[in-house]
Amino acid sequence: MTGQLSGQPILILREGSQRTKGREAQSMNIMAAKTVANAVRTTLGPKGMDKMLVDSLGDVVITNDGVTILKEMDIEHPAAKMMVEIAKTQDDEVGDGTTTTVVLAGELLKRAEALLEQDIHPTIITSGYQMAAQKAVDILDNIAIPVSEDDEEMLRKVAATAMTGKGMALGKDIFPLLCVRAVTAVLEDGVADIDDIKVEKIVGGTVGDSELIEGMVIDKERVHPSMPKCVENAKILLSDAAIEYKKTSVDAEISITSPDQLQAFLNEEERMLKDMVDKIKDTGANVLFCQKGIDDLAQHYLAKHGILAARRVKKSDMEKLARATGGSIVTSLDDVEEGDLGSAGLVEEKKIAEEDMMFITGCENPKSVSLIIHGGSEHVVDEVERAVHDALRVVGVAMEDKKVVAGGASPEMEVALGLRRYAATVGGREQLAIEAFADTMDIIPRTLAENAGLDPIDALVSLRAQHEKGKKTAGLDVNTGDVIDMQKAGVIEPLRLKTHAVKSAAESATMILRIDDVIAASTPKGGRGAPDMPPGMGGMGDMEM
Missing domain, CATH: 1.10.560.10 (GroEL-like equatorial domain)
Structure with missing residues (x-):
């Protein structure tokens, strides 16, 4: 120029x-x-x-x-x-x-x-x-x-149309119904947020084995083998505080000059952990989901009290658990009240296709649900997930706008x-x-x-x-x-x-x-700049017109 x-x-x-x-x-x-x-x-x-x-x-x-x-x-x-x-x-x-x-x-x-x-x-x-x-x-x-959010038949047709042609020949009978029920469960004030629907992919079984869980499924296992595998009438504590002894936030040195002092130090650590577990027990909780770590000794004490616990649960899963169980995520164990606990009819650890997973079911009016997708291979499961995402979204849109064509x-x-x-x-x-x-x-x-x-x-x-x-x-x-x-x-x-x-x-x-x-602009040496103009088409020149 x-x-x-x-x-x-x-x-x-x-x-x-x-x-x-x-x-x-x-x-x-x-x-x-x-x-x-x-x-x-x-x-x-x-x-x-x-x-x-x-x-x-x-x-x-x-x-x-x-x-x-x-x-x-x-x-x-x-x-x-x-x-x-x-x-x-x-x-x-x-x-x-x-x-x-x-x-x-x-x-x-x-x-x-x-x-x-x-x-x-x-x-x-x-x-x-x-x-x-x-x-x-x-x-x-x-x-x-016009379509109403109660018209399940019409909404199933919307979901089926979105999934048609996406490798869904085997799941075309079950997935439209599952998608409509999942969106209906999370619908609030006429708005459907599909982020409240957790889609869990499992390689194993067939597409027809897929199911909707009126609650949550998380890809975690209990932290200690002595903990119960199954808890009925669960009172669930959701904590984003670590069940570990606290370390100082600044660099500090502790000078120990005798074995008695060392033993006293270790005993204090143990007492701190025991106090934490006692606080959890005193709330009435019999299931604990922790966003951070749980110390080995704390795991032992929890198991003794018959509390089922899972650690390092993803933040997004914690938020969905809160919506599903009606509980609150607590940041400190010192001010937990009974109203902060969530509830579920059953919390159970199951093995699905060689993976241990935690099922939280029987929730009263859950505002977050889980959809488990099975498939014979990873490619099949991925494509089914994409089809399910489309179906969930279009059903939500149809419910929100109440109009279809x-x-x-x-x-x-x-x-x-x-x-x-x-x-x-x-x-x-x-x-x-x-x-x-x-x-x-x-x-x-x-x-x-x-x-x-x-x-x-x-x-x-x-x-x-x-x-x-x-x-x-x-x-x-x-x-x-x-x-x-x-x-x-x-x-x-x-x-x-x-x-x-x-x-x-x-x-x-x-x-x-x-x-x-x-x-x-010119391309800097050794770096990628703007594509060549003309005649280059930015890596698309081999495509047929």
Whole structure:
């Protein structure tokens, strides 16, 4: 980047910096975003294919979850990173629909590229896209189906739809019900926080062995073999204070000149530990979960009193235990009251697939529950966990918003139809951008058909014909290729999934279109700087467009 002063060039940027501007910069960014969209497009829908991702350490991930694929890919191009960000946002907000969002954003940019070649200014395109996105949200809101948090059947369909196509053939009958019951248990004031649902993965058994525990499961064992393995009518003390003798916080030396003094010192240590254990016993607790360590001698005294104890329990597990048992986490044993204790019908140590685990069940109105996932291999368990996470999140969203829509590309087709009618009422060049947005919505049914091995043109024409007849819930059955009523078929998705996907795709496409100048700093010696611009695509050059 240089300027001229009396014929003398003036360098503004550091040597080695690269600048791309105008149409070339736009084309580079659009190309990068389209490449990311094409990378995940084949995973869309119940018939989507899986990706195998191998990292630099040789660890393998097999998945068709869009956000997982994008997180695992080592992407460097700035515009491509923006696509990864919208997938992460969709995952955080809704839990599903990440692939849909990225595919829509990529298609919006592809359509925008054609408009740019017709010399339509990027500002006009972005204005049209924003108008179309707002109208699309209104159309989706009009076709939404109300659902109550007590409608277990409808919520099961929402969970089943989210899990379809994610290697869940064996668990499709049990997991939707488990997910709905788990979310219902932690629902408070109309808000479902899925962080209160602990998902524990166990390699061993089959997916069908998975179960919901109305309480907590923690990956810990009792600290002393003489402690009881099972405690009924448990009174549970949750402590984040160590059951160990205190060490001085400053450097100190103790001078011992005789064996009597040494014995007195050891006796005092023992007395301190015994006092701590006596305080625990005096509270009435018969189960102790400690976030920090428990001294060996303290373990012996606890075992003598018949108290079941586990140590070094994770902070997140302690918080979930407090919500499940109704107890409070105490920081000092000196001021523990009976009201601080949690309660459970049964605390039991069980061996599950060669691992000792602690089950806390029979809790009264637990506000934290555990879902145990079994699977034949680590890859199976990991993929099931991703599917369960999506299902839990979408059920929570459906309960919070109390609105759902039919799936199978029926909302996208209805939006496309509504936008084409809306475009005719809008004057000026924005009309072209709105029509491009409507055409973009067709990419979802087209991709669903392609991934199922069907003819995309036939599927699109049949679907459009049904929607023009007023059948708003008509969608594509990827198993037969027929157009059927998706609401009756039980393919249901949360409204927020669709509205957020449309808004996120439009926002990211708008942001990328408004960039007309890319200035990349030079790479420092021996370090990684910004990606080469152009012609490099930041490690994505080998992907097919």
